[in-house]
Amino acid sequence: MQLLNFIKSQTNLPSKGIENTIELLNEDCTIPFISRYRKERTGNLDEVQIGSIVTYKAQFEELEKRKKAILKALEEQEVLTSELKQKIEAITDLRVLEDIYLPYKKKRKTKAETARKNGLEPLAKMIMSQRVNDLEYTASKYITNEVETEEAALEAARFIIAEWINERTDIRNNIRYQLEKFATINTKVVKAKKEDEKAQKFRDYFEWSESLNRCPSHRFLAILRAEKEGFIRVKIEIDNERALDKMEDRIICSNNACSQQLKLAIKDAYKRLLFPALSNEILNSSKEKADEGAIKVFAKNLQQLLLGAPLGEKNILAIDPGFRTGCKVVCLNAQGGLEYNETIYPHAPKNDSIGAMKKINSLVNAYKIEAIAIGNGTASRETEQLIRKMRFNKDVAVFVVSEAGASIYSASKIARDEFPNYDVTVRGSVSIGRRLADPLAELVKIDAKSIGVGQYQHDVDQAKLKNSLDTVVESCVNSVGVNINTASVSLLSYVSGIGPKLAENIVKYRDENGAFTSRNEIKKVPRLGNKAYEQGAGFLRIKNAKNPLDDSAVHPESYSVISKMAKDEKCSVSDLIGNKAVLQKIALEKYTSATVGLPTLKDIISELEKPGLDPRESAKVFTFNQNIRTITDLHEGQLLPGIVNNITNFGCFVDIGIKESGLVHVSNLADKFVSDVSEIVSLHQQVIVRVLEVDVARKRIQLSMKNIK
Structure with missing residues (x-):
């Protein structure tokens, strides 16, 4: 069986789309690039469909490799007949292949x-x-x-x-x-x-x-x-x-x-x-x-986490709470740079809450802080209550941020390279603050398994898990786009066609030559050739560039089409951007060619209407019930606000502001039968739950979302 027929039998996708996708994959094109910029060739296949082609292509190649090995072994044994060869070549299932080979397999002494x-x-x-x-x-x-x-x-x-x-x-x-x-x-x-x-x-x-x-x-x-x-x-x-x-x-x-x-x-x-x-x-x-x-489940959760609502470029004060060792405080500028760090001791045993509040207040004023991020670990609730008691001279939003994986990041080589002169506690606080500003940019630095949004992730096939999670991260990074002048090596390495080595070269070039001023300048990065530029340029953004299209998802290969549109409309490209009334009137058929069809042109118009628009929602302030501090404060029937912090096949876990998260079993998610938990809730969704049962000894909390108005 040929590769095309094999994939078609597994996916039912159109032959032409499969054939062209295989060609593009063999040309070292990435899934994000193919799905976004080669819709004419694939027949408008999406990332999931292209991903399935990649999966079955790999399965077919593994099967063919095993067939060759078996045929060679049978030849060496001088038992390969033309009938047996035809039978083996027609097999499409690895298990069937091994059954056919079993009688000829060299056996240990039996x-x-x-x-x-x-x-x-x-x-x-x-x-x-x-x-x-x-x-x-x-x-x-x-x-x-x-x-x-x-x-x-x-x-x-x-x-x-x-x-x-x-x-x-x-x-x-x-x-x-x-x-x-x-x-x-x-x-x-x-x-x-x-x-x-x-x-x-x-x-x-x-x-x-x-x-x-x-x-x-x-x-x-x-x-x-x-x-x-x-x-x-x-x-x-x-x-x-x-x-x-x-x-x-x-x-x-x-x-x-x-x-x-x-x-x-x-x-x-x-x-x-x-x-x-x-x-x-x-x-x-x-x-x-x-x-x-x-x-x-893990992949779906990770996607939701990475695409979590960012606060954006704000001056942030981040706190990694603690009791005996104190609360580690850092001040970050709008680009996530570390401006100041200190340790305060508002809780036992020192109980210097007055001194801590004075210090926080002075830092908010000195560094023009717009938001405060508090880690959700030990002493989180006590620190949050302290901060919420304070009165600032301006509006300062307070957020509780997940610390999952922050300790892994703070001890990693990435963190040491970023902050060689600071210890792990400072790096952890920085990570908490940056997560609030942009979850995606910060979480890509951490091994996805350590983020804590899966089920039994350490028990599953690690190679398959890594491949799946890498695909999710790549998809999320490229769907949002990356500011090439502020992105870390970790973030850049997930951009289509870039990878770790070119990401390092980009950052090194940026450090030596200053900020990129155009997409064209990206070609000057050492070892970044035409292929890497083709694959990655559309996903790299340059703020305040001379050409406004450089801060959009429009690929440079389509710039000439837009210039022609602007010329026909008797305006500049800048005048065309954001001008919905003009864009909607453009007759797209006029601009089609052998390589640019209506799918690409529709994408271009959509992008020009809102160039570089971040697809993620904005971060929202959330407050837990301040009377609930430990599991012993819970009792049956209570209604509590919470945040979904993990989703599994059997339900979702909800953070209600204490150390232990509560489980909403799939049977208690809605007033109807639920087959897919993700259809009802999403990660970081703010919900109201009812306490069903509290098992203090086993530290288990059963919650419900049924019959809650």
């Missing part, structure tokens, strides 16, 4: 191999034929020094038969079917670990059984984690008698001594070879599906 060396294969063939009348007499002919009795000869023959049965594709597929449809996953607690404190979070699975194909991804991953940590044992089970009966129906066609030997061989093949291998296969397959589900 019982069957030993039996063959002892000359028992002819006896095995006779038993399989089921035509031998006096089996004991026939078996006695195979007695040797190595095979001392008739029973030993029959047992050795059965080992060979068991291997043949194991290699039969129809048998394997039938057991697979039974595992996929009827398997149960069963758990038992390890008695010695039952009272272990760490085991208690898994106590729901101390004695658990359910249909494997109905086990949701989060529960399956939780069970596997509990097993990995040694608290439970996991077994996959099906009806063994039913499976054996199905196998006998396919193999036995007589009622003699041979059939009795075959029954024993079938049982051996099932218990020793087939079930262990195929139950592991279904377990691995279920793990892959669970991983896929968890990764999708």
Whole structure:
């Protein structure tokens, strides 16, 4: 099967769109660039559709690579026939391919191999034929020094038969079917670990059984984690008698001594070879599906987090709260630069709240602070209450900001390179302040797994997780666009076509030559060639450039089209920008060409109406219930304001202003059935919740969003 047909069979996308997308990918074009600037060639495919083409292209290439390896192995064994070659070349499923190859696969020393060396294969063939009348007499002919009795000869023959049965594709597929449809996953607690404190979070699975194909991804991953940590044992089970009966129906066609030997061989093949291998296969397959589900949730959450509302370019005072070690305070300018840092001690044991308030007040005045960002960790509520008691000479908005991953950033090489003369506490405070100004620009510096918006992210396939999260970050960065004159190396590295090395070169050029004044100047960056410029230019913004289009999502390759539009309208390009009345009247068909079609022209008009518009909402102030400070302040029936801080397949977690987040189970999300949690809530959404249940001992809070007006 050809690549095009394979992808089409998996996606149902139009052939021309797939074909052209593959060409563009082979030309080293990125997904954001293709989806934004090559709509004519792809037939207007979006990022998700192009991403699926990338995925299936990789699957096909992996399959073809494995086929070549198998064909080569079969040639070396001199067993490759033209019929077998055609059969292998037509396969589109890796599992089917491995089943076909199984009989030819070089095996380690097995019982069957030993039996063959002892000359028992002819006896095995006779038993399989089921035509031998006096089996004991026939078996006695195979007695040797190595095979001392008739029973030993029959047992050795059965080992060979068991291997043949194991290699039969129809048998394997039938057991697979039974595992996929009827398997149960069963758990038992390890008695010695039952009272272990760490085991208690898994106590729901101390004695658990359910249909494997109905086990949701989060529960399956939780069970596997509990097993990995040694608290439970996991077994996959099906009806063994039913499976054996199905196998006998396919193999036995007589009622003699041979059939009795075959029954024993079938049982051996099932218990020793087939079930262990195929139950592991279904377990691995279920793990892959669970991983896929968890990764999708994480990716969706990460996208919402990265596209969270920015406050924008403001002078910010950021506080990383603490008790004994004090609150680390930094003042940042509108570009996120560090202007000042100090530690204040408003809480126990020093309790210098008066001194702290005076210092905050003086800093707000001295650095013209417009907003205050407070980390949501230890002493957050106490610090927030202190700040909200203060009266400033002007309006100063107060925000509580998630600290998730801030400590990872503060100890990272990125942070050390940015602030070599400051310790981790100052860097952490800077990160909190910058997150308020622009979540995307700051969070790209942190390993996405450390941001805390996934489920079981450390248990899933790490390569697949990284690939998925990198794709999300790349998509978010390019959908927003990047100011090339203020962006960090981390942010620039996610721009289409740029990457880490060119990002470093851009920043180095900027440091040595000053701010970029035009997109054309980007070509002067060392090692940034035409391809990288083509891929990245449309996503890089230059504020106050001579050409106003340099601060827009219009690609430089389309500048001439806009100049022609302006000329036809008898105005300048600057006059055209933002002039909705004129733009809406332009007859776009007039400007189409072999490379520029209506999809691109419509994008251009849309961009010219609001050039460089940030697609994200603006940050909004939020206040928790000031009477709720710890879990013991909660009681059933309370209505509380909260912020969604994590979304899973089974519900969402809501920050209600205390250390422990509460869970709104999927069944308590809405007054209707909910199949997808993300359809009801989004990350950082401000919600009102009702307290359903509080388990102080286990530090668990059950919340509801049902019947709340």
